[in-house]
Amino acid sequence: MTFNADLHRSTLKLPNRLARNGSGVYDSALEMSVLDAGPEYDRGPRSQQPTMVFIHGFGGRAAYWEYQLEQFQLDYRVIALDLRGHGYSDAPTAAEGASYDVPELVADIAAALDQLEVPQRFILVCHSFGGALSAYFLKQFPQRVSALVMIASAARFRLRLAGRIVLRMPPRIFDMVRKLMPYVGITAARIYPPSHVVYLQNRHALLPWDGSEYLRAIAVPTLVILGHRDILFDEAAYKEVARLIPGAEELVVPVSAHQVMVERPDAVNRAIQRFLQMQSDPAELAERRARQKAERRAARKQLEAERPWLKFYDARTPYRIKIPAAPLPRLLEATARRFGKTTALAYRGGKIDWRELDRQANRFAHGLLDLRIKPGERILLALPNIPSLVIAYFGILKAGAVAVLSDAATPKEILLTRMADAGVVMLVTTTNRYDDLRDELQSDRRAAGLRRVIFASMIDHMGWREKLKFATLHHVQEGHWLPWFRQDKQHRRHERRYLKFKQVLGRGSVAPTELVQDVGDIAVVVYTYGASGTPLPVALSHRNLAANALQLRHWLPESRPGDERFLAQQPLSSAYGLTGLLHLGVYLGATLILLPGAELEPLLKTVKKMRPTYFPTTPRMVRELAHTPGVRRYGLASIRVCAVSGSPLAQEIREEFEKLTRGRLVEAYGLTEAAPAVLAMPLAARRIQGVVGVPLPDTEVKVVDLDTDAELPSDTVGELWVRGPQLFSGYDHGPAGAAGPGASALNLIARKISKERLYDGWLATGDVASIDEDGFVSIIDRKSNMGIRNGRRVFPRQIEEVLFEHPAVAVAHVKWSPDEEGVQHLLAEVLLHHNMKLSADDLLKYASKRLHADALPDSIAVEQKNTTVLF
Missing domain, CATH: 3.30.300.30 (ANL, C-terminal domain)
Incomplete structure (x- = not known):
């Protein structure tokens, strides 16, 4: 699987690197974004791990190193930094004391390495102007670098005439160009340096730099890699680097220009690998590799002893996952860059690609900010599976708000109660609910906190044929037309609260917002099904949701990124649909075929037309499909994997369905509190009657006594407890100060049940189960039943x-x-x-x-x- 840089991203706060209010005193923190990855089983002190540090050049970013990070993370801890003003790091202005000269940039690097606990000696790899920063770093800290790799770097950075003209443009021109980038397809404009960074760094760093003195002083083994067709700087300046560094080795990579490590990653990786091997004694190197291999094997065996189910994993599924350090909007932006032209949403003849989806979410986010939404405020989404739901969901997250999810068919009384319980300030629902909700939204105390109501139409984003058909047969007849435009005098003063979905989109820019979110922040509040009582609000963080989607991604190693088609009939407003369809689809760059209803006939017609490859569903739908006459003619054979969760499925039905689809039916177990997936059957594992599966990567399970909570041995019936990164930290109690009829009662219930079900990171699921000696779990029934x-x-x-x-x-x-x-x-x-x-x-x-x-x-x-x- 291709290395996904955003899964390894985190943010450092470097103290005393900014001046507050132009005071000239450096007393504020600089936020620097870093990529940090390493060997899966190396759990030793970080300060003792063999480490490689990667420094990008002017205008670059840490993600440029993704091919090198993927290659060397197997043997080294690999770190790539977004320098100040670049990528996702802060971009302070001159008023904040930023000059962007070489000493300042190197001081940032040194502070970041100290905070990351990088060992005293490490391997330094740099590109372009990163070579100047590395040479200066070596002058300041000559004992810290054990080997140096300089790629496409020069002794002096004198651009050719066209480049000099561009960099000397006034900052205002640069700002205009940056704002226009998203309109020409460059949606991730924020990762490019803003105009003041370009101006200051060019003036204070690039133009005055002459590296002759610093290059001569380098006393560590050095490899210089150049691109054969690199004409960005003067050829003599490139060649001078290897000549000035004592004992440096020079390698010219054919068929490559300035971005050598991106254009010819395999050739660069081989050169670095060979260079590093030459720096060690062959016997010592062989011994170190043998020791590392033995340590990893021992760690793997120990983990298998603790968790016997790991032995049944697919060979391509890791035992552990790298806990995501980037919030969900960052994952969407990464997918938009990687699979920009791939269809993201297919809805009744209409299509939206991933790039356009990201742009629409940005517009909705800016529209919400224009409506004065504040970070942490709650917005209730009560929409079916239509594109507006996906756009609004990611737009809410990009605006720093919390999405409260409720099914589109949620009864009016329950919807109003949830508004009060969650402290909702905005509601997004479908236009056909206007007549149903109008009076209550204006008079009911539970809706008193609502500032705006946004209505989305089912007709939006359809293809023109389906749009014409819908407008003729359903639009007015079923109440999708918004009647307030008739200027009802009785309700005129309230109409300012109402907006069309397109009006909110029209308020916003397609550029990403500048908000920085923490992965520990609450992303959504989603409700349980209430199988054992009142549906409870579950607060799930960005980390919970991203981790669970990543676990599922690894569980399906045969998935083809950018080429999967998900049949999205399960409501995206449920935890099952949210993670198993939407977030997993983001990881894979898949196409989500949206079905807003649960009817069987539209589903079968969609299967025949769209040929989905992945279908998460419920046992009752599998049973219905298996017993529908003539179902084979609809082309179910396109479905390679069908994930089933909810209740046990008879062996006969499973076999019948697999024969119809010629794919694999994967049973799974989950609960909303775990975002939701916990257990699944390995694709290649031997089927065992009554067994639902084994824990997902980095997930633990145990069975405890129904009366004493003492852990039980294998093959004993008890209550199932689970633990993992996808597990929530407690039921939602509403925002601070939230009030409303019924809100306090539900909050008291949520607090009480949180105390009863959460124990030192373990969740008591309320399900009775047994675990055999291999770790396969059989679910028997609900404890309450x-x-x-x-x-x-x-x-x-x-x-x-x-x-x-x-x-x-x-x-x-x-x-x-x-x-x-x-x-x-x-x-x-x-x-x-x-x-x-x-x-x-x-x-x-x-x-x-x-x-x-x-x-x-x-x-x-x-x-x-x-x-x-x-x-």
Whole structure:
């Protein structure tokens, strides 16, 4: 898998590197963005790890080194810095004391290396003007560098005439050019230096630099790499570098210009690898590599002993993941750069590519900022799977706000209560809900905190044929037309609160916002399904969501970045859809085929037309597809992987579905509190009846006693506890000072349940399960569904599985129901397949041969399946 620089990004705060308010006293911190990666199993002190540091040149950024970082992270800790004014680092002005001269830039580098605990001696690799900074660094700290690699660097940086003219343009012209960049396809304009950085660094660093003295003083082994067609600077200035450095080796790479390490990465990597090997004694080098290999093997074996399920992972799936250090908007921006022209969203004949999606999200973010949204404020999204949901979601995150997600069909009363509970200041919903919500939004106390309501239309972003069809058959008939434009006098004074989605987009710029978010900040509040009571608000951070999507990305190693098509029928407003579709799609640069409803016929037509390759769904949909007459003609064979989560799936149904699709059905287990994926079946693992899977990378599980919470041995039934980077830190209590009818009651419930279910980083899932000696987990039922009969624990799900094994049964549902005296009884409801007949007595006799007498249902209601119904 290609190295993704944004997964390894973090931000350093370098103290006393800025002057506050132009005082001239350096007493403020400079934020510097860095990429930091290394060997998977090297857990020793960072100050003792073999390290390579990469310094980019003028106008560059740390991500230019991604090919070298990917190559050398296997044996070294690799660090690449965004210098001040470049990439995602701060760009202070002259008023803040910034001069961008060589001593200042090198002082930043030294401060960053100290904070990163880089060892006293390390390998330094630099490009272009980074060579000047490296030479100056060596003059200041001659004992810190063990070897030096200079790529496309020069003794003096005199640009040719055209370059000199460009750099001497007034800053205002530079600002205009930078603002125009997104309109010509350069969406990540923020990573390019602003005009004042270009002006100051050119004036104080590039123009006055003469490296002759510094290059002569270099006393460490040095490799100089040049591009054969590099004409950015004078050829004599390039050649002078190797001549001035004592004992330097020069290598000219054919068919390359100034960006040699990007244009010919393999050739550069081979040259660096050979150069580094020559700096060590062959015997010592072999010994060190053997020692490292043994240490990694030992660490791997130890981890496998602690977590036996790791042995069943795909060979390409890592045991550990690099915890994402970049917030979700940064991942979207990286995907927009990498897969700019790949379709991101396909919706009823319309398409939006990743570059355009990022631009639209930027516009929405700027529109929200123009509406005076503040970082940390809550915006409720109640939208179906339409492009406006995705644009608004990322726009909210880019504006530094928190997205509160609710299903598009959430009843009005629940929606109003959630507004009050979460302290929502804006609502984004569909136009056809205007009539339903209008009176309450104006008079209900629960909506008193709303400043704006934004209405998105289902017709937006459709292809022209579908748009014409929708406008003719649905737009007015189903209330998608906004009636407030009729100037209803009764509600006129409230209409200033209402905006169209396109109006918000029209307020914004396509350039990224300047907000810097922390990965620990809350990104979304999403609600549980309420299977065991009141739906609870789960607060998930950028780190929780990005980590879980990365775990799923590694779980599907055969995925083809930029070439996958996700069938997005699961609501993106749920944790399942948010991570398993949207965030995973961002990691892969996949196309999300949006379906705003759960109807079977549109789904099958979409499959036939769009040929999806990945389909996350539920067991009931799998059962329905497997028993739909003529389903094969819709081309389900395009689906290579179908991820199923929610409840156990019968072996017969699984086999039938895999035969239809010719792909692989992957069962999984998750919960909203874990963003949501926790367990999944390895693609190549042997199927075990009743087993849902093993923990995802960096995820731990255990089973505890149902009464004492003591950890239980393998193959023992108890409550499942989980721990991992995707796990939330607690239920949402609303923002500080939030109030409203019902808000305090839900907050008290959330606080109480948080204390009951969270223990030192472990979450008590409330599910009864068992784990075998290999770490495979079997989910039995919800703890709340458990009943006691004659001292024996009885679970409705186990009864359902037995009933479902009968060939005549299509669906079985078992539940506890109290009678008038409060005595609990087991009631079973069964739906038979088409044209099948079976009496309740016969089914009870069938079950009695497979269940203990205490587990037999007290009554069975049998219904004939006459029509296609989704259960």
